[in-house]
Amino acid sequence: MTALLRLVESTRRARRLPAVRGVVLLAMAALCTAASWGAQDKPAAPAPPPAATQPAEYVGSQTCQMCHEDLFNAFQKNPHQQVETGNKHGWATKACESCHGPGSKHADSASAADIRNPAKLKAAEADKICLTCHLNQPTNVGRINSSHARNQVSCTACHSIHANGPNGLVPRKQTDINKLCAGCHADIWASFQRPYKHRLPEGAMSCVDCHNPHGSFLPRLMQTVSANEPGCFKCHGDKRGPFTYEHPPVRLEGCTACHQPHGSANPRMLTRPEVRFVCLECHSNMPSTTPAATLGTIPPAIHDLRSPRFQNCNLCHQKVHGSYVSRDFLK
């Protein structure tokens, strides 16, 4: 109920943003429709199958091999081969059918219509097959709430189940990982063609060094390090602190308050081409009749910004990520 009240409040506020209002109303309408349709959708009782459509039966992987020799052979080196050989999941000798369902009808007819093909299912249904075994695993902690799950990106979008070779189910080499991610995030990959960027195009890093594609409690699927610290500190441990003089944006807004981590036309991946604008856009206590209610508004001392020696603030305020000895981040 609290959430609903907030939703109404949000709608009221959204009047200032017509687009927001429209979308929220659309979402509410969809929600109402969903509830009613969903209720109608549930059958009272399953109808008994006609005699001609008796359920298919499991025939074992070796039957599949007769026609799908290439896939069968490739599967021998696949991590999922343990489904075929082990008893943990109860699919020993039936690994193919653990995903594709019972195959007797398909074996008889050789028709694609008689076998389940996860690649042709919608994301949620395809994921359900994977989650038959992988539901309660560490990767699932963030999955439910991840943007990938919300946007119906299925497991098979990244994991190639029949894949062979050293990559297994998913690419392992940095360049291959980046290629896979760029397949959907072409706009992000374009940022890495800028002069100042993290070294992904060179193959020294990969997208998953910073992002956890399965989900994270941090925004943008950010990786974490040391339990709950942002993943940036995995490589930039010297910026972690805790400092005796913290710079609040580092904790409150993260690195992206000042940096464009994917790539920038500005040196040091800064959001602005000159350091002074990065700083002064926050450090400006403009006179106002209404409270601005923001931190960091204290204006700087009077520096002659015409002089180049004051235009790069971090020439003096060099410990801008946090200082151990200077409140003004001078040392």
Place this chain on the structure above:
Amino acid sequence: MRYLLALILMVPALAQQPEQPAKPAAPAAATPAQTEEKTESPVPAPAEDWLTGSVDFGYRWVSDAGNFQSYRSVVNLGQGPKLTGMDFTILDPQKRLFDRLDARAYGWGGDPYSTAHVDARKQGIYDFSFDYRNIAYFDALPSYSNPLAPAGFDEQAFDTHRRNTSFSLDLRPGKQIIPYLAFDRNSGYGHGIDTWVQDSNDEFAVPTLLRDSTNNYRAGVRIEWCNCFHLTLEVGGTTFKDDDLASYSGTNYGDNPVPLLGQTLVLNSLQQAYGIRGSSIYSKVLATASPFSWLNLYGQFLYSEPKTTVNYTDSATGNFALIGSLLFYSGQQNLGTGAANQPHTSANAGFEMRPFRRLRIVESWMTDRYHDAASPLTAEQILLTPKTLGPDLITAPNYTQTVNYNQQQTDVLFDLTSKLTLRGGYRYVWGDATVLAGQLSQSGPLASGQLSRNVGLAGLTFRPSQKLSVNLDYEGASSDRIYFRTSLNDYYKLRARARYQVAASLMLQANFQVLNNQNPNAAIQYNFGSRDNSLAVYWTPAGGKRISVMGEYDRSSLSSSIDYLGLFLSPAVSFYRENAHTASSTIDIALPGYAGLTPKFTAGGSLFISSGTRPSRYYQPLMRLSLPLQKRVSWNTEWKYYGYGEQFYLYEGFRAQVFMTGLRLTR
């Protein structure tokens, strides 16, 4: 690390000897008869080489023109013999120490990005992973120093390396109880030029030695039970040290050439040393459960408590001035001690509920809390003459900071049809922060802020056929309170993504993204807008056997304006504009073959052109030719060009031709 690389190289050789007697038979051809035979009995894995892999090595020439420091800041590839890549896989059919070992290494021989990675696993026994990276960070750009400094453009320049080493070992992978151990080390080492600041009057560029390292140890256990419950328990700790040094001896006039009351400020000597030590403990609890087929639960609790202790000292001589009291003096000594303790607690929980077949409800809640206690103490002793003590300034502001962040989100997903899924949701974000205020604060030593934001969410996924998929994602928000002037306030974000498989060999991908953020407060007047459109084409006729083409084009624009205090604290507007075109392409062509060998030609590269506040151009075309000499040996030649130019900072441009030739050996 070189020894480690040598060891990796030797592993195949060492592994070869015991393998020879058990060498499997030659691979069987997949004739129909044999296929039938296989169906009658369990089929062993197809016979294959116990060792597969490749090594790339060669020599690189670099010819550069323009600003070499800029070249090193952006590209930094060097000349000389290089081991550009190596990867191999060992399969042990007898499965003694491992079932499989994968190793790879790239960029050795003085390259700015050297990496090595080893995976080894024995099914059901262990899963081991090692990763090493050494990434150079060189930064020496004149536009980021004071061009009027007498010493030249050398302030804030760095030539350092950051190294990351990771080990992880999972025991009993795939079982119900999986213990694991891991160790990570991150360190930085190198030289640079920092500035030593004297009472805001003058800063002196001084050489520094940068040294820091963080070690991270962790261990835990994952418990998975019948796919309906999972629990991960982990404890860990870190140690940190930072031993940066700066020293100088000579005559350094700093970057303020204007005499103060007729006296020139000068630094004659400096000894500066940081001795920062840190440690932390942390613990992590993750849990998921599926009590019913229609309900999935998850939750995690994360706690860390990093601490640091500070030992700092510097001693400087020269001719300095305290501008507040117009006191000239000849030296100063600073001593800094202190400690900081920052308990950090995070927790989140949620569920996914499926009350009906078409409906999913996802609820999540999250909190993240920092409580920071710091007690710095600095003492500054002025020396009027080398033997005459002056004023002693002591600063000891003990304080505590608090940052609380909370978020609650509800999403409802509904499958309108089998091809269309709609999504709507709501997120409420709230928090508060009490932090140390700026030195010039008129409202006390601490400053407080609050965060309150209502966000509406919507989206859809439309897949009318296997060939076409469309995804829309919308987020619109209104904020009551925000922390910073540039924070997200009243904003909307829209992202659209479409993929269309035009034909078996042709695929198109399009992205559109827009972000608009407004803060109409009279003291801020922040208007931010960004757009990004991209189109990608992948063409692989006949499965890419003869030719494959990849092309991407991205058009982005960014516009920002915000009021700020500019020259002598007078109101001004900060404008930032950026209109950028980015394109990248790759064309792979299989050339006519000879003696059963197929040479391959690759051409492509990328370009970036931007206009606006800091117009710049960056070109990276490349051509590559791979000529097989034998079945397992090929001769690779590559040419790359790096061209960088800035309209307003012409002196930072460079042009570099990079030519490399070498061999690739495969097995």
